[in-house]
Amino acid sequence: MFDSVVLDIAIGLIFVFLATSLAITAGNELLASLFKWRAKDLAAGLRLLVGKEDGAGQASQPDITRALYQHPLLRGLHGDAATGGDSKAPSYIPPRMFAMALLDIALRPADGTGQLVAGNIAEMRAQIETKRGELGNRVTDTLLTFVNHVEVDARAGVDKLGRLQRDVEAWFNAGMGRVSEVYRRRAQLWSSLLAIFFVAALNLDAIRITRSLANDPVLRASLIAQATEAVKQEDPSARLTQAATPPAEDPNKALPTPPAETAPSATAGALRQLQTDISTINQLGIPVGWEDNPPQPGVWWWVNKVLGLLLTGLAASLGAPFWFDVLKKVSSLRAAGRMPPPPDTSNAPRDQPGPA
Structure with a gap:
């Protein structure tokens, strides 16, 4: 049971890193479009x-x-x-x-x-x-x-x-x-800067999120279900909106996935995708924002907070493809670790002894 809970927490945390990485990618695309x-x-x-x-x-x-x-x-x-x-x-x-x-x-x-x-x-x-x-x-x-x-x-x-x-x-x-190498290096630099900005603005504290996953089995189950849907996609470009779509009775929690954009509207499309990815993070049910977690006096609180934010920022800066591959591998490990149910022998015929 302990191993199963730890694995579920890991999958939930990886899924959060993936969602954050997608938002950072969208932010990078928005900057690339704005500045051409x-x-x-x-x-x-x-x-x-x-x-x-x-x-x-x-x-x-x-x-x-x-x-x-x-x-x-x-x-x-x-x-x-x-x-x-x-x-x-x-x-x-x-x-x-x-x-x-x-x-x-x-x-x-x-x-x-x-x-x-x-x-x-x-x-x-x-x-x-x-x-x-x-x-x-x-x-x-x-x-x-x-x-x-x-x-x-x-x-x-x-x-x-x-x-x-x-x-x-x-x-x-x-x-x-x-040219591609120059663009890649710039994109990596801005991904790191955007990771710091998003994580600090949304208060995506890896330590705080881990505690919530450990103490809330409903949250774990929700993230596991969304992660299971996400790994069915061929690549992370499909985004997580299908996995994180809210119930039909509450359609205002998510923005729809924008269609493919033509060149003149690329900036608007990138902005809508960024809004969608941020909305997806807010829908995950994890503790987000500073309202219910205001700064506290004491050095230990700040050390703990800075460490948690740095962990999330460093993890998210690794990129969505990295975390998508990790999520698939860990999810496969979880599926392979399930024990098959015992066979139902209540109605099975018993072996008859042979003739003496």
Whole structure:
């Protein structure tokens, strides 16, 4: 019995960490949408890849980021075709679209008319050289290197333009890998800061929550039921609203899960998702807020409170995917630990002795 209670408390606490992590993720998405981090990071990474470098001797190099953004293949990815600035820049560019746009700029004649120069290697190399002033030394030399690779691949019937496009896609993906790493580090930093803010604002004290779970079997059972529903989802992106939906007679306790948002309404969608996740935490039945737990005099109370808040904040900053995986494993352990009920032998026939 003791082991079962301890396991139930652990599942309930893990479920609280998961719900808090989802709220932090929603807050991070809201900040990313408000400040356009993805679009700005993509534009900065693109300039680093094809535009000007930071450093001496590069001031004369052209920045073709604007030309790429205004290319018909990429223009539809952002709202304002007349500008190539960060404010209207796309937050994602498919590698294939980037490669096709860059090669169209590099291999199309200077007057912008006619077919791409892609008949043979010599013509492709000469056409790229004529665009050096427009493309810049870095992009020109990179494309010429790719053309040399195509020339080395002398297999009969090789698709020269297709091979060149695949090399440009790989080059773009490598550059965007650095952009993703920058975004990931920023997101991790803000997740830690948001964890501190949410935990302190809602008074999500891990020690206090653990005591409530240990003393309230109804609360434990409620969280176990919600956790069981949550682990049936394939991933935490499905959120916990289905598991934490209040009874039909009290529909005002939760906000509905917002539908998938289009780009113009991404900020509003992120805000509604944050409201939903905070509402979900309030519905769990755990002690939340400072009204019934005001600060008390005494050093020990503050030590205990700060420790409990830090535990919740550090745990929630690990991220929803981490706690979702932990919840699935611990829930499986709990299900596997159940003893099967004894068989009903009240009506079973008794063995008859054989003949002597």
